[in-house]
Amino acid sequence: MKIGIPKDGRFGDFGGKYIPETLAPAIEELERNYLKIRNDKNFKKELGRLLIDYAGRPTPIYFARNLTKTVGGAKIYLKREDLLHGGAHKINNTLGQALLAKRMGKKRIIAETGAGQHGVATAMACASLGLKAEIYMGYVDTVRQKQNVFRMELLGAKVHAVKSGSKTLKDAINEAMRDWITNVDSTYYLLGSAVGPHPYPLMVRDFQAVIGVEIKKQMKKIPNAVIACVGGGSNAIGTFYPLIDTNTKIIGIEAGGKGVKTKLHSAPLTAGKKGVLHGMMTYLMQDKDGQISETHSISAGLDYPGVGPEHAYLKDEKRVEYKAVTDNEVIDAFLILTRTEGIIPALESAHAIAHAIKISKKMKKTESIVVTLSGRGDKDIDIVKEYLSKNVKNKRKI
Amino acid sequence: MSKIKEKFKQLKSKNESALISYIMAGYPSEKATLAAVRGLIQGGTDIIELGFPFSDPIADGPTIQMASTESLNSGTKINNFFSIVKKIRKESDIPLVLMTYTNILYNQTYEKFILRAKQAGIDGLILPDMAIEESKEYVKAAKKVGMDTIFLVSPNTEKDRLKQIIKSTSGFLYMVAVFGTTGVQTKIHKYTIDALKNTKNAAKGKIPVGVGFGISTDKDVQKYVSSGADAVIVGSANIKIIENTPTSKIQTRIATFTKKLKNKTK
Numbered sequence: 162m163k164i165g166i167p168k169d170g171r172f173g174d175f176g177g178k179y180i181p182e183t184l185a186p187a188i189e190e191l192e193r194n195y196l197k198i199r200n201d202k203n204f205k206k207e208l209g210r211l212l213i214d215y216a217g218r219p220t221p222i223y224f225a226r227n228l229t230k231t232v233g234g235a236k237i238y239l240k241r242e243d244l245l246h247g248g249a250h251k252i253n254n255t256l257g258q259a260l261l262a263k264r265m266g267k268k269r270i271i272a273e274t275g276a277g278q279h280g281v282a283t284a285m286a287c288a289s290l291g292l293k294a295e296i297y298m299g300y301v302d303t304v305r306q307k308q309n310v311f312r313m314e315l316l317g318a319k320v321h322a323v324k325s326g327s328k329t330l331k332d333a334i335n336e337a338m339r340d341w342i343t344n345v346d347s348t349y350y351l352l353g354s355a356v357g358p359h360p361y362p363l364m365v366r367d368f369q370a371v372i373g374v375e376i377k378k379q380m381k382k383i384p385n386a387v388i389a390c391v392g393g394g395s396n397a398i399g400t401f402y403p404l405i406d407t408n409t410k411i412i413g414i415e416a417g418g419k420g421v422k423t424k425l426h427s428a429p430l431t432a433g434k435k436g437v438l439h440g441m442m443t444y445l446m447q448d449k450d451g452q453i454s455e456t457h458s459i460s461a462g463l464d465y466p467g468v469g470p471e472h473a474y475l476k477d478e479k480r481v482e483y484k485a486v487t488d489n490e491v492i493d494a495f496l497i498l499t500r501t502e503g504i505i506p507a508l509e510s511a512h513a514i515a516h517a518i519k520i521s522k523k524m525k526k527t528e529s530i531v532v533t534l535s536g537r538g539d540k541d542i543d544i545v546k547e548y549l550s551k552n553v554k555n556k557r558k559i
Numbered sequence: 560m561s562k563i564k565e566k567f568k569q570l571k572s573k574n575e576s577a578l579i580s581y582i583m584a585g586y587p588s589e590k591a592t593l594a595a596v597r598g599l600i601q602g603g604t605d606i607i608e609l610g611f612p613f614s615d616p617i618a619d620g621p622t623i624q625m626a627s628t629e630s631l632n633s634g635t636k637i638n639n640f641f642s643i644v645k646k647i648r649k650e651s652d653i654p655l656v657l658m659t660y661t662n663i664l665y666n667q668t669y670e671k672f673i674l675r676a677k678q679a680g681i682d683g684l685i686l687p688d689m690a691i692e693e694s695k696e697y698v699k700a701a702k703k704v705g706m707d708t709i710f711l712v713s714p715n716t717e718k719d720r721l722k723q724i725i726k727s728t729s730g731f732l733y734m735v736a737v738f739g740t741t742g743v744q745t746k747i748h749k750y751t752i753d754a755l756k757n758t759k760n761a762a763k764g765k766i767p768v769g770v771g772f773g774i775s776t777d778k779d780v781q782k783y784v785s786s787g788a789d790a791v792i793v794g795s796a797n798i799k800i801i802e803n804t805p806t807s808k809i810q811t812r813i814a815t816f817t818k819k820l821k822n823k824t825k
Contacts, residue, residue: 169692170692177690177692177693178690178692178693179661179688179689179690179693180688180690181617181618181687181688181711181713182687182690182710182711182712182713182716182724182735183713183715183735183738185690185713185716185720186715186716186717325624325628326614326615326628331615332615335615335616335617338617339617339618339620339740342617342618342738342739342740343738343739343740343743344738345715345738346738434666435665436662436665436666437660437661437662437665437688438615438662439615439617440688442665442693445662447662447666449666450636450637450663450666451613451637451662451663451664451665451666451667452613452614452631452663453614453615453662
């Protein structure tokens with residue numbers, strides 16, 4: 162299977178550019194410039210250096226021997242994106258796009274953020290490259306991830322709390338797009354996930370593919386399975402893409418919330434329907450009139466009704482299997498990893514851990530699984546604490 | 560000939576420009592919407608643009624966002640929308656345009672939705688997030704039943720692209736006056752007037768050009784009409800009147816406001 166640059170911005174049926182006309186010239190300019198630097202040696206060199214000495218690449222691959230022993234199945238390896246500067250994989254993409262913005266002569270950067278990790282990574286990249294950053298964040302998220310709001314502000318970014326709609330990630334994207342429409346000449350929109358109109362899904366995948374490329378190099382042989390969590394899907398597509406043409410089993414984990422049979426989840430690939438949102442055609446959670454549904458996840462970073470178009474394509478092509486795990490399973494996985502390995506995972510990443518635990522039991526001890534640990538969980542400890550105070554069963558496991 | 564095309568032809572023979580008035584269906588209620596429609600007709604508007612709310616209206620400013628949210632919260636479904644359209648059709652044959660977002664149509668398939676809209680009495684469609692590159696299937700489905708597809712152009716739309724958009728447009732071409740979302744009022748920029756001239760040139764002999772976004776006073780209407788606009792679209796200003804008026808008085812107030820605007824198109 163070979164994907165490369167999607168023709169007409171489409172991965173099969175998915176993707177495209179469903180955008181207000183005012184953005185058409187900006188998207189064209191972006192596409193032109195991105196395709197130019199995509200194979201530019203100097204750009205690659207500059208970004209490569211930043212990824213090494215600023216962001217902390219390559220990240221280690223860690224054999225989680227205690228977790229493996231506790232679960233008692235296949236060997237579980239962790240790709241430690243949580244060790245990157247800023248505490249998540251997001252910096253891989255923000256450095257790339259901020260460098261591109263700088264080359265395009267744009268001085269004002271806007272971005273959306275859910276959990277705040279992309280906002281922080283944008284603020285860091287902008288501070289280090291001398292760019293002005295403004296971040297849109299849903300009001301609900303500014304409350305549940307308030308530490309990240311202050312981090313962004315400390316880094317010199319301006320944070321706008323978005324109070325329209327469901328006041329979460331999707332509304333932050335709406336507001337960032339409105340800002341872009343209004344300030345289209347001066348502003349670069351630095352999207353944080355593999356979503357949005359073409360060329361964003363391509364660009365974000367390319368910048369995140371460093372994850373999968375390193376996994377391939379670091380593992381002595383191709384693992385039997387790789388697992389990553391999927392919200393918009395940037396760490397997942399970065400993990401999966403370089404492994405697409407191997408025979409490894411690839412699994413993406415969506416946020417099952419309180420269960421995919423309830424309405425309280427964020428799992429469009431598992432329980433959604435094709436549609437158009439935020440400039441792309443993809444699977445969406447929507448009602449029978451086509452109104453986008455409100456989503457739920459214990460992790461702010463996965464609380465999104467859509468998903469990157471390349472994932473939608475990989476699902477339809479049956480190259481990647483997409484599953485959902487519930488909030489409850491996520492908390493259990495969070496606790497297990499924390500206690501057995503001394504690693505506090507982001508709740509987003511704990512989704513992938515939860516599924517790894519499930520399947521490793523059924524695999525042979527000689528087999529191996531790589532899980533992308535996309536971020537660290539310091540930002541989530543208040544949420545976990547609150548959850549445990551309400552759910553005694555999980556608490557007993559501490 | 561489509562109802563919209565016919566309307567422009569009539570107006571041209573009288574040397575008038577069209578006033579196009581936008582309101583949001585179901586905001587704040589079906590009753591208020593019907594009262595507003597009566598007011599618009601009474602005030603002499605030429606075409607009515609009826610919005611159907613979408614949960615994520617990225618091209619809309621605060622006023623229409625608010626109206627969308629309120630309309631959805633009050634329970635407006637697509638079935639209610641078509642029932643409003645049918646009620647209007649019992650009273651008037653004024654050209655009716657539906658403005659909504661792509662997903663609302665795509666959800667039911669372009670073909671089924673457009674057929675249903677046509678049967679209810681809709682004459683044209685405006686989808687602010689439908690880019691020309693993605694529109695093949697949509698335009699095909701609309702053509703099949705004689706539904707006008709009204710595309711938007713912006714002051715920064717390049718020449719070749721403008722030509723391409725004009726080819727797919729029927730009814731009228733909707734030129735966005737400002738860089739921004741709906742309803743955000745600014746002064747009238749020179750770049751808008753320049754863009755209007757360029758757009759008119761490109762559309763000459765092919766399709767009328769309407770200007771919208773941020774137009775709220777009779778002075779604005781006069782300025783755009785004297786600069787060559789074939790139509791002027793007023794939206795958020797109507798929503799603001801409806802927001803601040805009890806349902807029993809909506810018809811009169813909308814009629815008074817509309818009359819004032821319409822006078823400047825003559």
